[in-house]
Amino acid sequence: DGLERVMHGVRKPLLKSIHIVPGGIVLPSSSASTCEEVSMELEQMFLTEMEKPDVGFFGENPGWGLEKLPSVIEGCTSLTHLRIPSCGIASAAGLCKALCTCSGLEVLDLRNNILRGDTMKCFFDALRGCNALAVLDVSLNHLQDQGVTDLMAAVAHCTALRVLKLGSTGICLAETVAAVGQACAHFTALGHLDLSDSSLGLSVVLLASTPDTRFASLHSLGLRTSGMHAYGTTSLSRILPR
Numbered sequence: 001d002g003l004e005r006v007m008h009g010v011r012k013p014l015l016k017s018i019h020i021v022p023g024g025i026v027l028p029s030s031s032a033s034t035c036e037e038v039s040m041e042l043e044q045m046f047l048t049e050m051e052k053p054d055v056g057f058f059g060e061n062p063g064w065g066l067e068k069l070p071s072v073i074e075g076c077t078s079l080t081h082l083r084i085p086s087c088g089i090a091s092a093a094g095l096c097k098a099l100c101t102c103s104g105l106e107v108l109d110l111r112n113n114i115l116r117g118d119t120m121k122c123f124f125d126a127l128r129g130c131n132a133l134a135v136l137d138v139s140l141n142h143l144q145d146q147g148v149t150d151l152m153a154a155v156a157h158c159t160a161l162r163v164l165k166l167g168s169t170g171i172c173l174a175e176t177v178a179a180v181g182q183a184c185a186h187f188t189a190l191g192h193l194d195l196s197d198s199s200l201g202l203s204v205v206l207l208a209s210t211p212d213t214r215f216a217s218l219h220s221l222g223l224r225t226s227g228m229h230a231y232g233t234t235s236l237s238r239i240l241p242r
Helices: 002-007 069-073 093-099 117-126 144-155 174-184 201-207 230-238
Strands: 017-022 037-042 081-083 107-109 135-137 163-165 192-194 220-222
Touching: 017 069, 069 093, 093 117, 117 144, 144 174, 174 201
Parallel strands: 017 037, 017 081, 081 107, 107 135, 135 163, 163 192, 192 220
Antiparallel strands: none
């Protein structure tokens, strides 16, 4: 209901940015019929419970679902920025269905939710037409290896991607690191890659999907607490800009 009140009178085809964070509700500052950006701070009392997991990644009953969110996003054909951090979203299914109409999306920020890896396959269709996607942040979600692998397959065609944040998503397997490397090989403009708080170890060398792989635009690589050894650090020279 809070979401619907905020969106009342907003002409969805004109809307370019939606930003939702925990807090109270903030209404659009400009005329609702012509505004291009909506910023919403939602307290749990305003949210409709969609799926409240018994035990989640951040503890018991960690979050609330945004039941109305898919219907709010659907029809926002000009949407370029969608930021929904720290809102307790567990499943991406409804969100992905709505994103199918947002082919101009450039920024998707879903950090610090409770997204599960088994829902990542739905991004394949949701982001199929998002060729302009430049920033993707899914850090601090419980995606695990299979979820990260599925997500990389879904965004491999997003060659404009400049920022990819996968820190604290539960990456452990060498195969997952290789999948990230294979996807990143298509991102010729990639400037920021974050794999922090992952169990990479020596498998970090697999970021180089081929002997010739080199991220020419990379200027920031996050690998803190990733279990790397001296050999892995030395091998990074294979992918860093010359």
